[in-house]
Amino acid sequence: MMEEIARPEKAAYTGAGPAPGTVVVDGVWESFKIYSERAEGIRDRLFAGRKNVAEEFWALEGVSVTLEPGDTIALIGENGSGKSTLLKVIAGILPPTRGTVQTYGRTASMLELGAGFHGDLTGRENVYLNGSILGFSKSYVDLVFDDMVSFAGPQVSEAIDRAVRTYSSGMYLRLGFAVAVHLQPDVLIIDEVLAVGDAMFQKQCFDRIHELKRNGVTIAVVSHDLDTLSSLCERGLWLEKGGVRHSGTAIDVVDRYRQHIVELQGGGEVGKWEGGAIYGNGAMTIDNVHLVTDESHEGVTTGDRVVIQFDVTATEPVENPVFGMIVRANDGTYLYDTNTLWRRQDTGSFEPGDVSRVGFAIDANLLPGRYVCTVAASRSDGKQVYDWHTDALGFDVVGDFIANGLVALAGEISVVPRPVAGR
Amino acid sequence: MSAPTLPLPDVPPSPVVVDSERHGNVRELVASKELLRNLTIRELKVRYKRSALGFLWTLLNPLMMMAVFTAIFSTVFKSSIDRFWLYFLTGYLPFAFFQASAQVATGSIVGNANLVRKVYFPRSVLPLAVVFSQLVHLGLGLGVLLVALSATGEFRWVQFLPALFLATVLLAMFSTGLAMLLAAANAFVRDIQEFTTVAFLLWFYATPIIYPLEASADNPIPATVLNAVRLNPITQFVQLFRSALYEFRWPGLPTLGAATFSSVVMLAIGWTVFHRLSPRFAKEV
Numbered sequence: 001m002m003e004e005i006a007r008p009e010k011a012a013y014t015g016a017g018p019a020p021g022t023v024v025v026d027g028v029w030e031s032f033k034i035y036s037e038r039a040e041g042i043r044d045r046l047f048a049g050r051k052n053v054a055e056e057f058w059a060l061e062g063v064s065v066t067l068e069p070g071d072t073i074a075l076i077g078e079n080g081s082g083k084s085t086l087l088k089v090i091a092g093i094l095p096p097t098r099g100t101v102q103t104y105g106r107t108a109s110m111l112e113l114g115a116g117f118h119g120d121l122t123g124r125e126n127v128y129l130n131g132s133i134l135g136f137s138k139s140y141v142d143l144v145f146d147d148m149v150s151f152a153g154p155q156v157s158e159a160i161d162r163a164v165r166t167y168s169s170g171m172y173l174r175l176g177f178a179v180a181v182h183l184q185p186d187v188l189i190i191d192e193v194l195a196v197g198d199a200m201f202q203k204q205c206f207d208r209i210h211e212l213k214r215n216g217v218t219i220a221v222v223s224h225d226l227d228t229l230s231s232l233c234e235r236g237l238w239l240e241k242g243g244v245r246h247s248g249t250a251i252d253v254v255d256r257y258r259q260h261i262v263e264l265q266g267g268g269e270v271g272k273w274e275g276g277a278i279y280g281n282g283a284m285t286i287d288n289v290h291l292v293t294d295e296s297h298e299g300v301t302t303g304d305r306v307v308i309q310f311d312v313t314a315t316e317p318v319e320n321p322v323f324g325m326i327v328r329a330n331d332g333t334y335l336y337d338t339n340t341l342w343r344r345q346d347t348g349s350f351e352p353g354d355v356s357r358v359g360f361a362i363d364a365n366l367l368p369g370r371y372v373c374t375v376a377a378s379r380s381d382g383k384q385v386y387d388w389h390t391d392a393l394g395f396d397v398v399g400d401f402i403a404n405g406l407v408a409l410a411g412e413i414s415v416v417p418r419p420v421a422g423r
Numbered sequence: 424m425s426a427p428t429l430p431l432p433d434v435p436p437s438p439v440v441v442d443s444e445r446h447g448n449v450r451e452l453v454a455s456k457e458l459l460r461n462l463t464i465r466e467l468k469v470r471y472k473r474s475a476l477g478f479l480w481t482l483l484n485p486l487m488m489m490a491v492f493t494a495i496f497s498t499v500f501k502s503s504i505d506r507f508w509l510y511f512l513t514g515y516l517p518f519a520f521f522q523a524s525a526q527v528a529t530g531s532i533v534g535n536a537n538l539v540r541k542v543y544f545p546r547s548v549l550p551l552a553v554v555f556s557q558l559v560h561l562g563l564g565l566g567v568l569l570v571a572l573s574a575t576g577e578f579r580w581v582q583f584l585p586a587l588f589l590a591t592v593l594l595a596m597f598s599t600g601l602a603m604l605l606a607a608a609n610a611f612v613r614d615i616q617e618f619t620t621v622a623f624l625l626w627f628y629a630t631p632i633i634y635p636l637e638a639s640a641d642n643p644i645p646a647t648v649l650n651a652v653r654l655n656p657i658t659q660f661v662q663l664f665r666s667a668l669y670e671f672r673w674p675g676l677p678t679l680g681a682a683t684f685s686s687v688v689m690l691a692i693g694w695t696v697f698h699r700l701s702p703r704f705a706k707e708v
Contacts, residue, residue, distance in 0.1 A: 094706065115542055133538065133544055
């Protein structure tokens, strides 16, 4: 049976019309009626009169976007910009008031984890019910059930035959997430549900979403975590007041959006510095970004231990700021992103005027080519940027040509003769 | 560590196209039969999950109603109806199915607001699941009735099973139509929910469940009222059930015609209104 259900790669699709995973949103307008005092009963509807009953509000104003199978798109914008509405339009939950939307293939929406779970049913019963709500058959859920439950963790798998009403909220979310990411749709829609559980579980979730992405699932994401978006998505769409303000690569859109936010907050200098945007509210400033290389030879050779170093100066008292660093290939490919928050490294307190030198030592297991580093300092929760220098530092890696690609995964190649029967 | 590759789902060969036109698409509803089955099972499981007697209530409920009404009508009101218990059950079981279907379904869209706002699926499965779960209750109730008949040495019902089946199908169609109509309307005007409680109490007395339909010296109900009761579509359905299980004869063509007509019309109205309104459910609930 496995053979029958498992299908060839999506690329092999030869049917008529666009391949599953294609989404065509064409000139979509979406209006909502806002009731000043929400009129829900007959009396309100009949006697409130024509005026005052409802005010029309346009959540989307002529948005068009086309997604090819396997595209990953980040929807970015302030609250009320229409991101979530656009997701719901793509998911088919809200039919457009004007314009058309066509989504080919099966769509799974993660707009709320565990939507449709019923407290009195067991975890197992809910998994099958949730699967069929998302459009997956029992035979398919059977296939992924064990993976799904082990993904949700030991607590959940022990309790799988108990009513979910007895689950902790963490267990509930884990199971909800496990269901959503194990049913492999053609289009996956994610709204602000990525911050679930502890760091371990979050990593597990990201790995899973990356896997779905590799499998060619079209993914549309709304999140306020801009770093997540730029690492997960290739494309970005910035919505403002229901219209498209900017569309491009996720990295580009995120950078522009960050700059915009800083301008709105009225803090920090916005400018260009070695090709990248600089912004932040200025509670700390970064300067003297440089690379400390291996002293035995010039430049950087594949495999060298190098240190990306910069000085930070506090202009206000700050407590345990986060220092971070991102390495990208010259074409923008996201390679490595780390910070003191993720590493759980305490950075201490700073008084105005305090200066520290921050160093990120890395093993440059990179193939020859040009690489760029972004450095940043932000508030202890990572949510407010003090100073951010996009592509502050560029460096070239040289070395003997051994492979194509970006990273030197090294290792040896072995060729060992094997005995052949009959010879 | 390499993550295992997922099996791909059993996607239908032609792409599922989502667009504004799909509300009310019968093919899509047929494709959702597994969802409909699961939701029906959910309705059944959840209802009795935390009661000690559980599913037995499906049988106890009509039996207790029968006991109460039979006691009242054989002692207080001295009803002239022959075998009152059977007369009562053959009217009460179909009516209780109809009432529960319509009344529970009324809240089915609003009660599942969380799902309706967050996931797309054919909305009609929500009221339909209610009707199907009530159909299971009706089936069990009728089963007990047939066992009771057999226990009294009455086996004539066997040859009228096709008529019983037809009566059930027609009543289910009528109930589905009203269930969809009320469910959709209630998403916009919540008063419907309150209104149905009183409406169904009136409807119960407007249906010949505890009194005979034929005017006679023994019947306390005036003939003019009985003529009005004949216009109640549920009366026709009750007549169908009674002819098979109480009078043990084939239903008359006028009754059958009237029941067929009202079930088709009600289903058409309910289906049309529901799918006219369903695209707006996500915004209203």
